[in-house]
Amino acid sequence: MASSTNTEVANPPIHVPGTLPERPPRYTTIATFPPGSFLENLAVRRDGSILASDMLRGSIWYIDPHAEDGNTQKTVELVHKFEGEGTLTEESFNGDAGKAEAEVEAGEGDSHGFYASTPTAEAIVESPIEPDLFYLFSGIHGKKGTWWVYELDMRSFVPAPEPTQVKVRRLAPVPTVTWLNGGTAIPHPTVPLILMAESYQGRLYSYNIKTGTVGVWLEHPLLGKMTTRPPWPGVNGVQYYHDSKDGWVYFTNSDRAILGRVRVDQQGDVPVATRDPDTEKIEIQSLVGGCGGDDLCLDGEGNIYVATNPMNTVLKFPQLATPLDAAAPGQEDAQPERQIVLGLRRTRSSAEEASIPKPDSHFEIDPDTTGPTAVAFGTTASDERDLYVVTNGGIINPLGGVVRDARVLRVHL
Template sequence: MAHYPEHIVGKAAQRPWKSIATFPVGTFLENLAVRANGSLLVASMLAGEIYFLDPHATDVQSTICRLHQFVPENVAQDNPEPGAWGGGMMCAAIVEDTRTEDVFYALSGIHGQAGSWGVYKLDLRFFDSDGTTKVQKHATVPWALWLNGAAFIPGTSKLVMAESLGGRLSSLDVDTGDVEIWLDNNLLDKLTDRAEWPAANGLKFNGENVYVTNSDRGLLLRARFDGITGKCIGDKVTVMAEGCAGDDLAFDIEGNVYVATNPNQTVLKFFGVRAPGAERVEDRFIVAGGFECTETAGPTAVAFGRTSGDEQSLYVVTTGGLLAPIGEAPGPARVLRVDVGVKGAPLLFP
């Protein structure tokens, strides 16, 4: 599969990188979260699994272990037919509560099936001492057909989630259980009928704004929110970049954004997205990947390290090129470390 025509490749600005762990061919690594102690949680989307690994270990590969696999529940299905990604439980975003270290929330459900998508709480506060991982269903998002990217409004109990089918943002207050539509705008929705390709996808808060990728439209979008009320301000959505068929994203401390582009095979850096008065960014730079590099094929998500040894490094998970192989066939999925030379934007904890 060639890259989609709406995608603008970007200028070469490669940073040093290395592959630190691999998963079997056919694994679709979709998302990751970095714990305060530096270890990683990685979502395997199609298998509905969450894995642990320690990128600081001498032998990173040996630290990989499965923490959890989501299984279907007895839920009413309006559409019993498998969606474009099959009929099994998927695993999408893994997000840390910005108020409490080592408490995470993950999104899981069956592609295209209303009533199956929920938010699950993962309590890892005792994981290092006795290996215990508590995973429990926290809430259902009844109208969702495919939840994908997610992020907490910093310092609040509100988790905002991108609906990749349905094209809007929903929210869950993890303290009260209230679920609602947070932002509905046609720029978040799909443009084509490619059922397997998401509309609203990656999602991050930075400054007074939320930033969202729309993979199907090839857009990087921005909307404003109120940090006190936790509500979106109006329904205006600004196009920050076109020709960016992106997946997940991350910010550095300078306000620049890094976007994984999955079948477009690169991690792009956009400068000055958060700059005062910024309305659109034209230039983009390839910090990792390319159509000639099999080891970086299919980058889906990015996250900065959180220790003194890797705070200027960006961790990247890949699919091995499942959507768009480089060469004759997909390769193993990988976890990469890219040294970008600037710290990531900090999470907010008390």
């Protein structure tokens, strides 16, 4: 397929901010982390507790948003920290150890000026076949030969003050990548896959849970970058979703500022039906332009929620089904509706305005929610309609030049 990385200088696309409802959803802060923490991803466990990754520090944190006494901050607990690169050994993974070691020794390590020079913590993806088993990606940004797929076993975990039982296993190296970012699971019963976004090279890789093998799942120009901004991701967030008829993999591309999707068949592969009959190239549906998105999720009705990180908002796109290139004549440049569900607040110039919001009220960025990076819905009866959000405090685009606390937030939709 065509190469997905464009090395030509290009102007980044313009982000479209969206509209704020008259009464934005309220939110509560579940936990805070000190400035400089880069909360990158989260997973909500079946019991309602949360796992969150701190990308720069290579840490995985446990938080219980349902603490009985309401003090959720005191439940924050470190469950794992990625340390050095380690040594590739036969016991560490199911694959060709000799080949992996040879590629590392051959000097396939190139730096692109990424965020960290130590092992990072990226996506947290729950197994589609075994509850409380999670798949993680870690490596050094921009350096080939350092990236691995890991398994985090939370099945015996007991939070403090009881003894903690957490098992972490290295499963497979991914020696050719430089930045594994977002991830999702495709729950096929015999071919269950974990998809991994390679944000600099513009590819989706897969890890087969049954066989332990890694390969390129999809390469396409719309997954790749369009500018030379080194730390800016191409494909970033990915999310599998099955509607009433089809399976889809939704994705964001931060550098191109698009939200797209590709159809998936019953085996977890991109089906032949998505190929252009004339060129045999995979056809990706571009649903939204002007969306500088990070990670994303969907609700049961097919609404899409996107964290925009440096744009400081979480956007909701109601039930997108029509690709931009399939729009009616004269509507090609029209963008789908987008609503801001987190990130802005009304300026309160008077007590009257505070109690009776007016349609023409002015708005400002909420300093307590800057840098939202990932979103996920709750899993219990009390929060299944609430959206959890992790932030980095505005590291990429500091509000007023100030990096603030990173937070875990609960948005009451």
